[in-house]
Structures are given as C-alpha cells and as structure tokens.
Amino acid sequence: MASDQKDPDKERVPFMQRVLDNPFLLLFLGVTIPTVLYILWGVMELTQIPVAP
Amino acid sequence: MSEATFRTCPTTGLKVDLNAQKLIKANAVAAVVFLAIGGLFGLTVALTRWPAVHLLPADWFYLALTAHGLDVLLLWIIFFEIAVLYFASSTLLNCRIAAPRWGWVAFWMMLAGGLITNVAVLQGQSTVMFTSYPPMMAAQHFYLGLILFAVGALVAVGIFFGTLVIAREERTYEGSIPLVTFGALTAAIIAVFTLASGAVILIPTWLWSMGLISTIDPLMYKLVWWAMGHSSQQINVSAHVAVWYAIAAMLFGARPLSEKVSRGAFLLYILFLQLASAHHLLVEPGLSSEWKVFNTSYAMYLAVLGSMIHGLTVPGSIEAAQRRRGFDKGFFEWLRKAPWGNPAFSGMFMSLVMFGFLGGISGVVMGTEQINIIMHNTLYVPGHFHGTVVAGTTLAFMAITYLLIPLIFQREIRFPRLAKWQPYLFGLGVAGISLFMMGAGTLGVSRRHWDITFADAPLDFSYPEAAFLMLALNGLSAIAAALGGLFYVVVVVASVFFGRKVEGRVALEAPAGKSAVASYGSSESLKIPGTLLLVGVFFVAFVLYYFVNWKYLSDIWPMR
C-alpha cells in the first residue's frame, strides 16, 4: 500500500492540475466571472441612476 | 467524419493536418493583407498629426483613423490569432482539425465582414471611429460587417475547442496539453467572452441603425462594447505571451521554468484579465467608485501579477536554456550571444521588453482610477496601446511569422537581410510612436484630433510648444515603423509566393556551445541572475513612474 502511494503512475492527479486540464471548466469560469463582475454589476448600477430633480 | 491527411514535419516530427495547414495559411495571409491596409492608414494619420506636414483634410483624417483602428486592431490581429489557435491545437497536438469545412465558413464570414465594414468606412458615411459610440450612427452595413466578422471568429474559436476535444479522445498527446496550447486556450476563452459581448451590443445597434429600435443608451453601449473592445486586446496579450513561449521553445529548446507557475499565470488571465474593460469607463458618470476600483484593478491586480510572472519566466527560460548551452559567463553572456540576427528572436525579445516597459507600465498607471483623470482620451491612450498591441502583439506575431513560413508554408525566407533588419526598424519606430504620443498626452493633447492649433475655432487656444515637437517626432517614428511594416509585408509575400520550397529539416536552434540538456529546470539548480537584474530594473521603473503620476494628479484642481 505504502509503495503504491509513492508510485507516480498511480498517484491521483492533484486538484489544481485537473482544473487546469479541463478547458470547459476554464471556459465557464472565464466567461462567468467578467459577465457577473463587470457586465451585470455595471448594468445594475446604470439602471439605478435616479432622474434629475 | 471528414478524411484527414497528414504530412510529417521533418524538423519537429509533428504530424501536420493538411486541412489545418491550409486554414492557417489562409488566415495568416488575410491577416497580413489587413495589416498592410491598416498600416498605410496609420501612416497617413501620423503624418496628418505632424503639424508641419498635416497631410489629410479633416474628413479624410477621421475616415483614415476609423479605418486604421478597424483594420489593425481588429482584423489583422484576430485573423492572425485564428491562425495561431489552429496551429496551437491541431499542429502542436498532432491532431486532425475539427470540422475543417466550418473553418472555411468562418474564414469567409470573417473576410466578408471585414471587407463590408471597410467598404462602409470608405464610402464616408461611417466615420464613427473604431468605437462607434452612439448616438453617433454609422451606415447599417458597418455594423453588419462587424457582426459577421465576430460570428465568424466565434465559429473559428469553436473549432479550436473541438480540436482539443478530438485530440483528447483520440489520445494524440500524453498527459496535459503543451504550455503554448494552454496559452492559446487562454486566448480562446477570452475570445469567447469578447466576441459574445460584441454580438450582444452590435446586434441591437445594427437594428437601431435600421430604425427598428429607437435609442441605444450611450452608457450601456459603452459598458458592453468595451467588454469586446478591451477584451479583444486581452486575447492579444494571451496569444502573444503564448507566442513568446513558442519562439523560446523553437529557437532554444527552452522549457518553462515551472509548468505550474506559467500555467497559474495564464489562469489569472482567464479569471481576471477581462475585468480591465473598465479602464475605458473610469471618468464616466453613473458607475460607482467600488465598481471602478475593483474592475480596473483586475480584482486587486491579479492579472498584472500574471503578466509580471510571464515577464520573469519567459526570459528566465531562455537564460536557463542558454546557460545550459554554455553561455554561462557573467550576467548577460546568454543574452549577448543570443541570435540577434534572427528576426524571430530579435522581434520576440523586443516585443517582450517593450510590452513590459512601454505598454505594461503605462497601462497599469493609466488604469488607476484617479490617475485616469489626467490621461483619459488624451494621446496618452493611443501611446499606451501602441506599446501593447503594436510593440507587443504585432511584433511578436511578425517574429513567429519567420518560423511559420519555413515550417507551415514550407518556403525559405526571401530577402533574408531585409528580414534581419525588419524587427529593429519596426520596433524602433513603434517605440517612438508610443513614447511621443504618451509625451503629447501628458501635455494634454487630445486623441482623435485633426488640428491641435485650433485654427478654425471660435475661441483661442493652443497646446504647449513641446506638444508640436512630440507630434513631429511621432510622425518621423511612424515613417520608420511603416517602412519596417513594408519590409515585413514584402518578405512575407515574396517568401510565401516566390520562396524556394523547403526540403528536409529547417535549422531552428540557436548556435550552441553545448547541446541543450533535455531535462533541466529542476528547482535546485535554477540560475537566472541576468533575468533577475532585468526584472529588478523593470520593477524600480514601474514603482517610480507610478508614484510620479500620483504627484502629477495631486497638482490639479481639487475635485470630489
């Protein structure tokens, strides 16, 4: 068992490496983050501008 | 399933799908054509800005400026990037390209869109600048062309993702994709956000130009438009960083210092780089300071962190490779004895240095929320982005062309001496353009302005004398850059159409004292003092220039 753990061919691929090897997960993150933080947040602010007194 | 035929590259041993090869060629050639057209427009713009020459009349100046932005900032760059995407997926992964027919559909849509928009601009009814801010309205086919182009490019990006899927399913590579392909993936992801935003805002604007929608809100337009306009420049950054790594690998056999660090830096791009679209909205009404500070800083400068990492790891990997080859003396023997006569290297290295020092630093400084007040819409802005997209991206793309011509087009480079000097002339010219426009901008000179003497204005005003000098020097630099650009087009056209066919191996690797060791870069033996000195100088310049601009800001009228 202990020697299995050390064998690089059987060791589990680290989480971050699996993330970086998954293009569609990255695509999802790369589109969602700017859409929410830049576009949606910005649009929300623009729609809340009050009418001049 | 379409039949794919391959040839085996005698230099690299890679299997090249002939369908992909044809698509790469077509997109690269279209890119160079638009570079030539757009570059010519750019020269006329610079010569008009030079007060003593003042080449074009006002209407032609604004028309040429619109066409210049469109042809080089969008068409040249994106066509070339599509070529890079196909190369980095199909060729580097030994894989057939997904749906080559759709690749041609994408190509013809992009080409038709580009031509339609160019025609619209040249007809004179669409002098609205590259940004086409409403309520200023262009002709209907101006928007239609842009939409066609964006959708075509989106299809091409889809083919890139499809090819990644096929390569994984058919196991054409072992383990993870190469770092260069990962950089291309970063560019492709940003491209999806970019092109989708473009379609989202340009389709209603097109309907508005046909009278089907009554108004387009100018602020809302600007918010979404810059999600395309600025992010498209972030595709460039990702793509040209990938190109830097590719050239370093092809010329020196350089390995990334650490796969983890370099990929992590690209991940920071994927997550945060696109937020910087806010750089264009820092002096806009209606958006809160919280939104501005968060977005303009790419979420606490995490994407800048990514760029600063690449700024270390790209030259660092070259230094490590060169030292392994025996160029190990002092700080800079590795750099002195680099192949400076090879345009692929000289172009790549100048691109790296100028992107950092000219484009990078100025971009972060200008993108500081408050400092933007003293720079917005002055000539500082084009000064900055000629440092990023021309000195950075265009020069890097030119550099890799000198490798793609023998490897993909399988032609020898014609006029090698012209090719040898081309990056220097172009680089020097662009550095001048960037610096002198930033200088004029610091003096307050407006961008997109035909006459800085205000001769026809109802009131009197003149910019400081020094601004006139800056614009004259900008004109001279533009002539140098245009000549460098012309050399590039001549070499490319001559080599591609009249070059001798390459037989057998291409000699790529730099002359070496010792052959590069196959595996190095282990964390114990890394020695890159020269690169550390370079990034140290960069860091000091960055910090000083940053605080100098806060000092400038503190001198203007108090406002809140």
Add this chain to the structure above:
Amino acid sequence: MAITPPTARLWWKEPVHRTELVWIIVAFLWGLVMFFMMIWWHATGEQNLATETYRTTPNAFYAKTEAMVQQYRVRDVNGIPVVRPPVGSDVYMIGRMWLWYPALELVKGQTYRLHLSALDLQHGFSLQPVNINVQVHPGYQHVLTITPDQAGEFSIVCNEYCGLGHHTMLGKIYVTDASGVTP
C-alpha cells in the same frame, strides 16, 4: 519544451524555485499596494472623480443652463456668454456640436457644483492646461464639485470625436482671484 506536453505526469507537484517564488510574492504585494493606494486616495486625496449622476434630457438640461445664463451673464467672449455664478452654487455646462456653453468665470479657492451634460453626441471635457478629462454623455447629468486653485484663463477642449467640426470645439473657464481680477 513549451510546445510539447509537460514531461512530468504530475507537474503540479514539481517544486517551485525560490527565485520564482520571491518574484511572485513581490509582484503580489505590489498589486496590493496599488489597489489600496486607490482606496487610500479616496479617503485622503483631494482629486477624486464624483459619481453623482442623474438621468436628464437635452431639453431639461438646456433649460437649466439657459436660466443660469440669463441670471448671471456678465459679458461675452466672441459672442459666447460669460457667466459669473455665485460662489458655491450649481453651475451648468453643455457640450454640443461644437462648443462648450457657456463660458464661466469662477473665483479662485471657491467651490462650485459643476453639472455636465451633452445635447447631441458624447463629448470629452478636457480642461487645459490643468489636464482634467471627463467623459460627457447626452441624457446623463454628472455633478463634479470643483475648487479652482489657480487664477487665470483655462480652455476646455473636446477630446471625444463628435463629427467633422470636433477640432474646433472649445470652451473657457476664467478664474479670478478674490478681488475679481483675471491675471
């Protein structure tokens, strides 16, 4: 090489050299400095762009501006009215093709609420030689609280392209010292 897959299967586990690590930390900390510099300037700096914004219409904004012009006009410059509004008051300025209207006369060291809007297209308010640049939109009224701290004649250039006469679009702000003299 960077154009071939990583040689180690578990490349994420490869150690990172100290050189790279130090640079990453330096760059990250520098990013934090730059980020908090903006926030700190909001708290202590004197030059921050106001976010006070209202929706308006070209007609409504023109009416307010014209009322101010009628009330406080002191003279003309080349046919353009010069307005000397009371210290601390609401001051209106229009950007339109191709003039900043009206010209203003302000007092050094005094604070005004400057309302900016456009009537037709977007314009760029670029105060020279001070070098303050603000984008001006039609349909939106942006209120800047400004305190001119130099006396003299200042010009407003338009730095957003607004049609073929764009390069002729100018405006004026005259700043007098407390005794009412423009140097």
